[in-house]
Amino acid sequence: MQNIDIQLSEAPITSIAAEAHVTNEECGGIVTFVGTARKFTKGKEVVRLEFEAYEPMAIKEMNKIAHQILEKFPAKKVAIHHRTGVVNLKDIAVVISVSCPHRAAAFEACQYAIDTLKQTVPIWKKEIFEDGEIWVAAHP
């Protein structure tokens, strides 16, 4: 669907590319969430992140979220781009961009998209430290 742009790849991603996909003349508000690799987690120093995805299902689940955005909110276009593989500090792991006629719905829809992505999309994040590594969220 032209109103939805889903990407999952090892290539670097940018907010500019996602926003270019959702920009359109019916919309006066675009909200973009950019998730980047953070240096500290619970006081420990992270060296880099590594993402692994069950790709065909991850793309399916990202498409489901995008369709939900178009159904639940007055959104016109959605872009969800996610990295796989190694993501270095400060680099972008995920970009979600949503366009709506007005800003309030765009904020709400973008938040819904990233919250849902973290719950449903089969992508796994490993934090690599100087002295070890951990799969994020694996244990309670």
Add this chain to the structure above:
Amino acid sequence: MKLKLKAFGIAKDIIGHRELNIVVPTGSKISDLKKSLIDSYPAFADLASLSFAVEEEYQEDDFSLTENNEVVIIPPVAGG
């Protein structure tokens, strides 16, 4: 009946393989598979959640598996 298991994230570390062929009793459900996996690999019991997918869709505990299903083990996801 034969099943092909696929494991990602910490599930791959627990099993030690990306893919594993196993044999389960005919008529097994996801819940049976989950129990037998935890019996064989107790580390699965320590995870915050343990889900399964067949044909690229999440399946509930009562889903009936069939011969040659490819079952993907989905430990807690952490995208973003």
